[in-house]
Amino acid sequence: MAEVKKLSDGIFEVIKGKKQLATKNLDPGKTVYGEKLIQVEGIEYRTWDPRRSKLGAMILKKFNIPLKEDSKVLYLGGASGTTISHVSDIVSEGAVYAVEFSPRSMRDLIGLASRRKNVYPILADAGKPDSYSHLVEPVDLIFQDVAQPNQAEIAARNAIRFLKKDRYLLLSIKARSIDTVANPKEVFKEEVRKLEKAFEPGFEILNAKDLMPYHEDHLGVVAKLK
Amino acid sequence: MKINTWFGVLETDRAGKILESRLLSKDVRELALHSLSLRDNRSDLSPEGFDLKAAALECGFVESSAEYYSLLHKITLEAAKLQVSGALTPDQRIIQAVEALDDVNETTNSLSERLSEWYGGYFPESGLAGEDLSLFIAKYGSRENLDPQDPLYSKARSSMGAKLEPADEVLLKGFAESVCSLYERRRQIETYIENSMELVAPNLKLVAGPMLGARLISLAGSLEKLAEFPSSTIQVIGASKALFKHLRARAPSPKHGIIYSQPLINTAPWWVRGKIARAVASKLSLAARIDFYSGKKDPSLTEKLETKVLLIRTLNPRPPQKKQESGAKPRKKRRK
Numbered sequence: 196m197a198e199v200k201k202l203s204d205g206i207f208e209v210i211k212g213k214k215q216l217a218t219k220n221l222d223p224g225k226t227v228y229g230e231k232l233i234q235v236e237g238i239e240y241r242t243w244d245p246r247r248s249k250l251g252a253m254i255l256k257k258f259n260i261p262l263k264e265d266s267k268v269l270y271l272g273g274a275s276g277t278t279i280s281h282v283s284d285i286v287s288e289g290a291v292y293a294v295e296f297s298p299r300s301m302r303d304l305i306g307l308a309s310r311r312k313n314v315y316p317i318l319a320d321a322g323k324p325d326s327y328s329h330l331v332e333p334v335d336l337i338f339q340d341v342a343q344p345n346q347a348e349i350a351a352r353n354a355i356r357f358l359k360k361d362r363y364l365l366l367s368i369k370a371r372s373i374d375t376v377a378n379p380k381e382v383f384k385e386e387v388r389k390l391e392k393a394f395e396p397g398f399e400i401l402n403a404k405d406l407m408p409y410h411e412d413h414l415g416v417v418a419k420l421k
Numbered sequence: 422m423k424i425n426t427w428f429g430v431l432e433t434d435r436a437g438k439i440l441e442s443r444l445l446s447k448d449v450r451e452l453a454l455h456s457l458s459l460r461d462n463r464s465d466l467s468p469e470g471f472d473l474k475a476a477a478l479e480c481g482f483v484e485s486s487a488e489y490y491s492l493l494h495k496i497t498l499e500a501a502k503l504q505v506s507g508a509l510t511p512d513q514r515i516i517q518a519v520e521a522l523d524d525v526n527e528t529t530n531s532l533s534e535r536l537s538e539w540y541g542g543y544f545p546e547s548g549l550a551g552e553d554l555s556l557f558i559a560k561y562g563s564r565e566n567l568d569p570q571d572p573l574y575s576k577a578r579s580s581m582g583a584k585l586e587p588a589d590e591v592l593l594k595g596f597a598e599s600v601c602s603l604y605e606r607r608r609q610i611e612t613y614i615e616n617s618m619e620l621v622a623p624n625l626k627l628v629a630g631p632m633l634g635a636r637l638i639s640l641a642g643s644l645e646k647l648a649e650f651p652s653s654t655i656q657v658i659g660a661s662k663a664l665f666k667h668l669r670a671r672a673p674s675p676k677h678g679i680i681y682s683q684p685l686i687n688t689a690p691w692w693v694r695g696k697i698a699r700a701v702a703s704k705l706s707l708a709a710r711i712d713f714y715s716g717k718k719d720p721s722l723t724e725k726l727e728t729k730v731l732l733i734r735t736l737n738p739r740p741p742q743k744k745q746e747s748g749a750k751p752r753k754k755r756r757k
Contacts, residue, residue, distance in 0.1 A: 290490065298508035305501050312490070315497040318504040319460065326460045329427050330497065332473045356469050376669045 197235045204263045205285030206254060209233050209240050216243040216251055218284035222310050227280040241284065245409040248278040249340050249367035252409035258402055258417055261363050265289045267334040269357050271321040271349065272341035275303035276314075282338070283311045292331045294321050322349045324356045333359045339366040344373050347386050351394040354420055363419055364398065370412040379412040387416065396421045423465040426473055427456045427496060428482045430465070437471075442480040447492065453499035511621045512644040515614060519639040522610045529603040536600055540593060543582040547573060552604045558597035562590040623718040624708035628701070628726065633682050637705065640679065648706075648713035655709075656680060656702035680705065685730050692740040693733050700729045 197211035209217040211233055217240040224239070226232060231242040245251035254260055262268070265288040273279050273293035282291050293308070294317045295301050301318045308314040319326045321341050334357050339350050346368065354364050368386050370379035383403070390398045398418035406413040424431045429444035445452055467473065474489050483489045537554055540547075544564040549557050561567055563585040564577040571577075585593070614635045618626040622644060625634040640658050641647035647655070657664050659678030666672040676695035680702060681687055689697050704726045711719055 298505050301501055301505050305498065305505065308494075308498055308501075312494055315494055316501040317497055318501050325463065325466055328467050328471075329425050329459045329462075330456060330473075330493070333470050359470070375665060 197233055199235050199238075199240070202254065203260060205287070206260065206262075207240060209235065209242065216245060216254060217241055218243060218281045219287070221284045221287055221313075225310065227307060228275070228277050241281070243281050248281065249406060249410060249413060249415065250278045250338060250365070251281065252406040252413075253365065253367070253415040255409065256404050256406060256415060258365070258404070258415055260365070261336060262286060263289070263335075266336055267332060268292065269331060269334040269337045269353060270294065271337065271339040271353060273304050273316070274300050274340070276307040278338075278340070279304070279314060280307055280311070283307075283314050286313060289313060289335075290315060290332075292317060292327075292334065294319055294327065296320050321353065324353050328356060331357055333357055335359055335362045337364045337366075339364070342369045342372040346373070347389040347393065350390065350418075351398070354398070355394075355396075358420060361419065363401075363417055366416050366418070367406065367410075368414040368416060370414070383414045386414070390416070390418055422468075424467050424471065424476075425459055425462055425465045426467065426476065427452060427459070427493070428477055429480075431476060431480060439476060439480050442482075444480065444482050449492075449495045449499050452492075452496045453503060456496055456500045457503065510643070511617060512638050515617050515621060515635050516639045516643075518610055518614050518617070519635045522607065522614070525603060525607050525610065529600065529607060532596075532600050532603065536593075536597060539596075541582075543585045543589075543593075544577065544580050545582050546576045546580050548576075552601070555597040555600040555604070558593055559601050562594045622709065622712040623716075624711045624722060625705065627718070627720065628704050628708045628722055629680070629683060633679065636679055637709070644709065644713050648709045650706065650709075652699075652703040652706035655706050656698055677702075685726070689730075689734070690740070693737045696733045696737070697730050700726060700733065704729075 197209055200208045200210065202208055205218060207217050207219070209215050215231075215233075217233065220232065220239040220241045224232075226241065228247070230244060233240045233242065243251045245255050250260070262282070262285050264286065266286045267290045268282055268286060270279055270282060270291055270293045273295035276293070279291055279293050291314045293304060293314055295304055296319065298318065301316060304314075304316045308316040315330070317327050317330060321339070322343070322345065337350070337353055337358055339346065339353070341349060343349060346366070350364055350366055358364065368383060370377070370382040373382050373386065383405075387400055387403055391400060399421050400416060400418050402415075402417040404415055406415050422433050422435070424433060429442055431439050432441035433439050445455055474486065477483050477489050478486070483492065533551055533555060536558065537550055540554065540558055547554065547557065547564075564580055564582065565585075567574050567577045611632070615631040618631040618634050622634055622638065625637070628634075629637060637655065637658060638644050638647055641650060650658075657675050657678045658680070660675035661678075663672065663675035667674045677686055677698040680698060683701050685701055686694055686698050704722055708722055711717065
């Protein structure tokens with residue numbers, strides 16, 4: 196029989212043979228990307244594959260994920276909605292503003308959003324927060340997974356506009372999309388420095404760890420506006 | 422201070438209190454269109470940390486939080502749907518066609534090989550391959566059904582191939598018909614690409630030819646992106662492996678990517694190919710820009726390119742001499 200252990204608000208570990216990261220399914224009976232559904236004591240859990248989700252990997256790497264049931268989240272780089280579906284499970288009473296630039300990915304995201312009332316799809320360039328400032332309210336968390344060379348700048352612009360005071364920015368930095376040839380460690384150092392110094396008011400870095408073995412050459416970062 | 426929001430325009434004082442509001446009706450489509458119209462708006466943006474939901478409640482647009490979120494959900498969904506349906510531009514259709522063509526080619530080749538392997542047991546002397554072979558099988562089936570007028574008749578009579586049983590013949594004929602229809606599909610897609618290229622990117626078609634032009638658009642992702650690429654990027658599109666090897670290690674830089682299929686490049690002698698590739702790439706980039714920004718056809722592009730290429734070839738009539746006297750070990754001649 197399966198066992199459930201709570202890791203933090205809305206995030207669980209389901210033990211059925213092996214340990215698996217999971218969230219409570221907000222859309223019972225449906226899977227999003229071929230993940231497993233596990234029933235425990237009448238509640239349906241969706242397993243969360245850390246290899247397909249940077250946020251999932253960050254949880255397993257013991258990052259503190261400051262999400263609550265009613266959190267408002269700005270998610271930059273939503274892609275097809277793999278991770279968004281889990282964030283939507285966690286913030287069941289909150290909101291996920293999902294910004295994605297590619298119309299192809301948006302197609303999948305629209306499918307997800309039409310089944311989940313707390314996902315708000317926005318087709319826009321995350322580098323231009325002005326283009327969606329008429330839609331997005333102040334949020335409790337910004338998660339960024341955009342894999343752009345100027346991602347530190349994108350994070351800063353969005354945080355200044357939309358992040359509530361003393362709330363957190365989570366981001367994953369992909370070394371390969373910043374500089375394809377440089378040593379990843381150097382790239383990480385430089386990006387962290389940019390987050391701390393390059394913008395006013397700058398971020399305070401609370402935690403930064405690589406996401407091995409789930410994602411190669413990725414750095415997970417938790418930061419806070421100074 | 423004026424603030425544009427998805428539900429209307431607000432007038433606030435310095436403290437953020439709403440003095441006046443012009444609200445829109447709660448029609449989802451209208452609100453979605455309004456939201457889209459605000460995308461490129463650069464004035465009267467909401468200030469940093471402005472609480473839209475509180476404002477919507479304060480000015481009476483919605484009665485409750487629940488209503489705010491449910492309406493916003495419908496609107497973002499509707500707006501995103503409108504944007505996605507508008508995203509399938511003609512150049513995107515060309516990209517789909519190019520990708521379909523590659524898939525059809527791959528399938529056709531492997532099925533055609535299978536067919537020739539399979540039928541080879543029954544008529545190895547036919548000397549046919551590819552589409553000819555599949556047409557032959559679809560028409561005759563067994564070599565015994567061959568017309569005496571057919572040039573292959575005598576070969577078929579004396580063939581060492583096995584006898585084709587009726588059950589196998591039905592199977593092979595059906596299989597051959599499928600392969601024939603794939604060849605037909607391939608031509609259909611090629612015609613489609615040629616026609617669309619004439620409409621979407623006439624200059625690119627002129628300089629590159631329809632297939633290369635379409636492939637360039639496909640690899641760049643859109644005509645807009647191709648128009649924004651520097652010509653040095655266009656020169657090496659499709660040679661990413663060689664390019665990154667060059668950037669990472671001491672490998673030589675690639676001279677050309679997929680533009681190699683341009684006849685001016687692949688018919689040139691090896692020592693000027695790099696120079697010609699550079700000239701071709703620069704004209705391709707010009708062509709893409711004219712196509713994207715003005716759309717007028719400019720026949721002088723090819724003339725200028727040909728003059729330039731001729732100049733390069735006359736200036737470099739012979740391969741460069743190797744520097745033997747420097748004592749350096751002569752480099753192994755690479756096959757170009």
